[in-house]
Amino acid sequence: MRSRVRTEIYLDYAASTPCDPLVVEAMMPWLTSEWANPSSAHLAGRRAQKAVEEARSQLADAIGCSSNELFFTGGASEANNIAIRGCAQAHATARSKVIITPIEHKSVLGPCEALVQCGFRREVVPVDRDGRVDLGALANALDSDTLMVSIQLASNEIGTIQPLREVTELAHQVGAIVHADVTQGLGKIPVDLEELGVDLASMSAHKCYGPKGIGALYVRGGAGSRLVKPLCEGGGQERGLRPGTENVPAIVGFGAAAQIASERLESESRRVAKQRDELEEMLVKGLEGVRRNGPMSRRLPGLSSLTFNGVESDAVLANCPELAISTASACNSGAPEPSHVLLGIGLSRHEAYSTVRIGVGRFTTDDEIRRASEKLKAVVERLRSISRSESSIAGQGESVDTKVVALR
Numbered sequence: 001m002r003s004r005v006r007t008e009i010y011l012d013y014a015a016s017t018p019c020d021p022l023v024v025e026a027m028m029p030w031l032t033s034e035w036a037n038p039s040s041a042h043l044a045g046r047r048a049q050k051a052v053e054e055a056r057s058q059l060a061d062a063i064g065c066s067s068n069e070l071f072f073t074g075g076a077s078e079a080n081n082i083a084i085r086g087c088a089q090a091h092a093t094a095r096s097k098v099i100i101t102p103i104e105h106k107s108v109l110g111p112c113e114a115l116v117q118c119g120f121r122r123e124v125v126p127v128d129r130d131g132r133v134d135l136g137a138l139a140n141a142l143d144s145d146t147l148m149v150s151i152q153l154a155s156n157e158i159g160t161i162q163p164l165r166e167v168t169e170l171a172h173q174v175g176a177i178v179h180a181d182v183t184q185g186l187g188k189i190p191v192d193l194e195e196l197g198v199d200l201a202s203m204s205a206h207k208c209y210g211p212k213g214i215g216a217l218y219v220r221g222g223a224g225s226r227l228v229k230p231l232c233e234g235g236g237q238e239r240g241l242r243p244g245t246e247n248v249p250a251i252v253g254f255g256a257a258a259q260i261a262s263e264r265l266e267s268e269s270r271r272v273a274k275q276r277d278e279l280e281e282m283l284v285k286g287l288e289g290v291r292r293n294g295p296m297s298r299r300l301p302g303l304s305s306l307t308f309n310g311v312e313s314d315a316v317l318a319n320c321p322e323l324a325i326s327t328a329s330a331c332n333s334g335a336p337e338p339s340h341v342l343l344g345i346g347l348s349r350h351e352a353y354s355t356v357r358i359g360v361g362r363f364t365t366d367d368e369i370r371r372a373s374e375k376l377k378a379v380v381e382r383l384r385s386i387s388r389s390e391s392s393i394a395g396q397g398e399s400v401d402t403k404v405v406a407l408r
Ligand SMILES: *Cc1c(COP(=O)(O)O)cnc(C)c1O
Pocket: 014, 015, 074, 075, 076, 077, 078, 105, 107, 152, 154, 155, 156, 181, 183, 184, 203, 204, 205, 206, 207, 213, 214, 215
């Protein structure tokens, strides 16, 4: 799987992870010799059906729920949409308020905006400088008109792990439904849905070493609970909640990925956190004006968000294209606006434009950590010295991009 040019270093594990070779191996038969439709009554169809159900129970075991509470979707974005829009449709007239934080994923913010267009009220409860939700403000916002609270388990940009157990306790006191996007937690920190007490949860395979285009929605109590209505009608797949022929290879891969990740969770998260900490140490100690975003404890093990004072993150990226890191969330790239998550925790636009996200993961080596930190340090120093000389002698730029328009 190491076909990349050796000089490239992949440190964007929060945007996507490589498919583990063991996952690819598990998927292989379902891409080659076993192509039948799981809805078919023949033997081959039944084998495919059985593979889907085995994957469902692998995933259920990994997150502490029962198989009948899991519905496969085309990813976490779709699961978030079904959770939020489908919940609103199922309870259309009962309650009219949804509560979120300013640092939710775009695929949560978007559906909430759609609800507002339909007459729902949206209340955004603040988070602190580390991204942690203000539980007092949440308690104040919750009332008997609150239909749902949607708060992620862990931030894909700054790694903050939310006190979800406390969130669900508060929300359930007023009878509100709790949805959690647990995508970034799955496979990286223990996720026990029973313990968290959430009613709906979204997840994705490609953030935990599975294939892209497959995710799942957890619905407490399964289809019978009527917590959500399907957004699409058609075939009865996934007990009517998500019609369409099941993506058997991807589902098998998701099951395998979830199982592998939960088996390795402890040792892997320890190693990954150590590498992340080393990288941060080298940059924070080796350079001036570097700030870590997110909390120092209760943070995702492999994620680092760093603000380099006086240096635009676009310029950093443009000057080390062989380093796969990102300016904000990948979902935001292409947009000239600074990250809503960084603004949400109180960074200025300027600081947000000077922030990079680095994601360490399963296949990161110590050597890559060392090389990446040296490269980043050199690039930041060079950019700073150029902007200093530019401001003092208004000289011509060198062959270095100090100002890069956000084209990505
Ligand atoms: C990646 C991500 C998503 C989107 O998942 P897809 O499967 O790519 O649609 C949603 N939420 C969070 C927190 C993510 O990190």
